Amino acid sequence: MSATANLLQQLCQYPSTSLLFRHSKLSKKGRAVMAGSYLVPKMVMYPIPCFYKCMQSTSYEAVVQGSYVPSADASQKTEAKEKASTTAETVGAFQKLPMVMPSVDILYSALRKAKRVSPTKGIANIAKRERNRGAKQLDALMKELAIPLRTYIEDFPNKKYLHPYEKSLVELTLGDGNYEEVLGKVEALRKKVVSVGKEHASICAKSLSKREAGERLSEGMKKLEEIFLREGKVVDELLNIAKILRAMPVVDLETPTLCLVGAPNVGKSSLVRLLSTGKPEICNYPFTTRGILMGHITFSYQNFQVTDTPGLLRRHDEDRNNLEKLTLAVLSHLPTAVLYVHDLSGECGTSPSDQFVIYKEIRERFSNHLWLDVLSKCDLLEESPVVYVTEDVNCDDYELAKYRKMGPDGALRVSVKSEMGLDELKSRVHKLLGSQFMKINGNQEKLEVCG
Numbered sequence: 001m002s003a004t005a006n007l008l009q010q011l012c013q014y015p016s017t018s019l020l021f022r023h024s025k026l027s028k029k030g031r032a033v034m035a036g037s038y039l040v041p042k043m044v045m046y047p048i049p050c051f052y053k054c055m056q057s058t059s060y061e062a063v064v065q066g067s068y069v070p071s072a073d074a075s076q077k078t079e080a081k082e083k084a085s086t087t088a089e090t091v092g093a094f095q096k097l098p099m100v101m102p103s104v105d106i107l108y109s110a111l112r113k114a115k116r117v118s119p120t121k122g123i124a125n126i127a128k129r130e131r132n133r134g135a136k137q138l139d140a141l142m143k144e145l146a147i148p149l150r151t152y153i154e155d156f157p158n159k160k161y162l163h164p165y166e167k168s169l170v171e172l173t174l175g176d177g178n179y180e181e182v183l184g185k186v187e188a189l190r191k192k193v194v195s196v197g198k199e200h201a202s203i204c205a206k207s208l209s210k211r212e213a214g215e216r217l218s219e220g221m222k223k224l225e226e227i228f229l230r231e232g233k234v235v236d237e238l239l240n241i242a243k244i245l246r247a248m249p250v251v252d253l254e255t256p257t258l259c260l261v262g263a264p265n266v267g268k269s270s271l272v273r274l275l276s277t278g279k280p281e282i283c284n285y286p287f288t289t290r291g292i293l294m295g296h297i298t299f300s301y302q303n304f305q306v307t308d309t310p311g312l313l314r315r316h317d318e319d320r321n322n323l324e325k326l327t328l329a330v331l332s333h334l335p336t337a338v339l340y341v342h343d344l345s346g347e348c349g350t351s352p353s354d355q356f357v358i359y360k361e362i363r364e365r366f367s368n369h370l371w372l373d374v375l376s377k378c379d380l381l382e383e384s385p386v387v388y389v390t391e392d393v394n395c396d397d398y399e400l401a402k403y404r405k406m407g408p409d410g411a412l413r414v415s416v417k418s419e420m421g422l423d424e425l426k427s428r429v430h431k432l433l434g435s436q437f438m439k440i441n442g443n444q445e446k447l448e449v450c451g
């Protein structure tokens, strides 16, 4: 029996759903993310050693001779790397982002290291020794400032090669174009530091006396320091971007995922709380959920994900806010099963007829997803359908009239308050995730056969 078939058999045989949920637990990392306090392991960032070596070998001796030749720009290397890349098929790029040092830390560490550089041994002539020392110190300062920036530019992924889901997260959480703009500014700062550093090292290397060499050295150091103090805030912006992206929920594409969707305030987060280890904020106003939240369920030794998404309103795509777009990005790019929540109690602020329109559109658009409909807040449901002032009660749309009374065909009636239908919901969710597991692994096996 294959491993997949074995696991499926286990899924089907598992006895008690309540027991399964009791054992739900979120990984330590996931919990921290959920609490908004994802702590990145303490790490010290060093420049990539091979790159540093290559820069070291370029110039010191040339500087001494006063024939400072700028090293070839490594942009060709970056281009080659870019061409070799294609759009990622897996997520996880944000967890691999480099640690960015605050700009002042880079500056003061670079100044300290540069000032410790001594002249090449064996130069007897004082003027020669001083110009050698000055040029070497300026060269070192330039490199200590430029190398971390180069590392960031190389190690932050190019947005166009990210997985489409992560690309949407970048655009929707940072604003369109902001990520590339900040990386572009960091690259511009690096280029400036390199060019100004080389220029001043070269001037210093041509000094005719000890005094002149000392003056050229101070001028060069001051100039580089000024540039970095003035323009280094882009590095801090990059640091902030890395923090935001690293705190995004970690999604595993191969783990079956349940995504809760519906209009704002219909009770999605309340159900996520109940179904998983996710602890979303719950308040009685629309758009409490301001991002994608991820919880976990474990059963039959299989880990499942549950995501909570911001509510969808009845409007055209071009009018949607970024929160709604996040929800659509999840549905568009992640292999999720859908738990669609309908609130016909009149409590949520979106009329049943508007919910019907949103539902029809989303159902049609994402018809390839496995699906389960629930009617929430059934403790509040009255016998006759709720009528909103904006609704046309006498409309002869049979489908709509039916929806206002009972929701979509087969919808499960639940209430978090009275606990009505919750056992049945858990059991159906398990079945749905089992099917989602089969769907993902079926595709996986097909891919392996083709490959």
Ligand SMILES: Nc1nc2c(ncn2[C@@H]2O[C@H](COP(=O)(O)OP(=O)(O)OP(=O)(O)O)[C@@H](O)[C@H]2O)c(=O)[nH]1
Pocket: 263, 264, 265, 266, 267, 268, 269, 270, 271, 281, 282, 283, 284, 285, 286, 287, 288, 289, 309, 310, 311, 376, 377, 378, 379, 380, 414, 415, 416, 417, 418
């Ligand atoms: N009476 C009753 N109230 C409920 C039930 N489920 C949720 N609520 C309430 O409905 C309100 C909205 O619940 P949430 O779970 O935050 O709804 P949501 O869909 O996640 O809301 P957004 O994130 O803002 O879109 C809260 O005040 C809940 O306490 C239920 O079964 N019965």
Ligand SMILES: [Mg+2]
Pocket: 268, 269, 270, 280, 281, 288, 289, 308, 309, 310
């Ligand atoms: Mg919510």
